[in-house]
Amino acid sequence: MRKIFEVSDMCRSFIPAFLTSLRGLRDLFFPRKCVVCGRVLAAGEQDLCPHCRDELPLTYQWDIVQNAAFERLARRFEPEAAAALFFFRQQSDFRKIIYAIKYGGRPDLGRRMGQLLGEKLKGSRQFRDIQAVVPVPLHPLRRWKRGYNQAEAIARGIAAALDLPVETALLRRSRYTKTQTRLRGTAKTRNVADAFRLDASRSVQLQSDGVRHLLLVDDVLTSGSTLAACAAPLRAAGFRISCATLAFAG
Numbered sequence: 001m002r003k004i005f006e007v008s009d010m011c012r013s014f015i016p017a018f019l020t021s022l023r024g025l026r027d028l029f030f031p032r033k034c035v036v037c038g039r040v041l042a043a044g045e046q047d048l049c050p051h052c053r054d055e056l057p058l059t060y061q062w063d064i065v066q067n068a069a070f071e072r073l074a075r076r077f078e079p080e081a082a083a084a085l086f087f088f089r090q091q092s093d094f095r096k097i098i099y100a101i102k103y104g105g106r107p108d109l110g111r112r113m114g115q116l117l118g119e120k121l122k123g124s125r126q127f128r129d130i131q132a133v134v135p136v137p138l139h140p141l142r143r144w145k146r147g148y149n150q151a152e153a154i155a156r157g158i159a160a161a162l163d164l165p166v167e168t169a170l171l172r173r174s175r176y177t178k179t180q181t182r183l184r185g186t187a188k189t190r191n192v193a194d195a196f197r198l199d200a201s202r203s204v205q206l207q208s209d210g211v212r213h214l215l216l217v218d219d220v221l222t223s224g225s226t227l228a229a230c231a232a233p234l235r236a237a238g239f240r241i242s243c244a245t246l247a248f249a250g
């Protein structure tokens with residue numbers, strides 16, 4: 001009997017050491033790189049190198065009530081609160097974070113960046129009474145093509161930081177709309193208007209559970225037309241809506 005314990009104790013100390021050396025080997029053959037500048041990451045660094053992490057152009061919108069995200073959305077509907085994590089400019093290398101999450105098969109990065117945003121919202125008075133996190137839904141066909149919904153990955157990170165549930169059954173994308181990134185202004189608004197449908201029975205169930213205030217989550221806040229199109233059926237059903245995105249397109 002004693003011998004078996006000794007063997008299992010040995011395995012217990014051996015396995016983590018073995019996994020660490022495997023990770024070391026993986027890093028040697030497939031070096032992990034900073035998403036923004038491409039510098040090879042050191043052991044213990046993740047996603048962004050220390051320099052890019054320091055330079056991330058944070059918005060601090062979680063500390064400001066009438067911030068630029070709120071003002072942009074307020075032209076379309078009345079959000080309770082709104083905030084993005086960082087500024088996003090076409091010329092900036094930080095746009096690579098969004099591209100990796102959206103088109104680069106990196107939902108893990110979305111979740112970790114979402115968690116970073118969630119930590120900021122956690123200390124903010126404006127976001128304190130949120131009860132559930134709702135990602136902007138993807139059409140099932142696009143979700144199938146991409147393999148995941150990037151807004152849901154971000155929402156999961158935010159929800160983990162705020163210790164809240166993620167609600168994916170409430171909203172559905174009913175139309176397969178064109179990719180928003182190639183559209184501008186009114187074309188964008190027309191493209192998403194009425195694209196989202198509420199699941200009425202889920203809505204009744206949440207409200208009977210006392211859920212009133214939802215946090216809508218998307219990857220980028222550009223014109224605000226997608227968030228407004230999502231907010232419309234939710235507000236009509238009596239929910240209060242706040243919004244959070246990773247990036248604020250300026």
Ligand SMILES: [Zn+2]
Nearest residue numbers: 034037049052
């Ligand atoms: Zn970097």
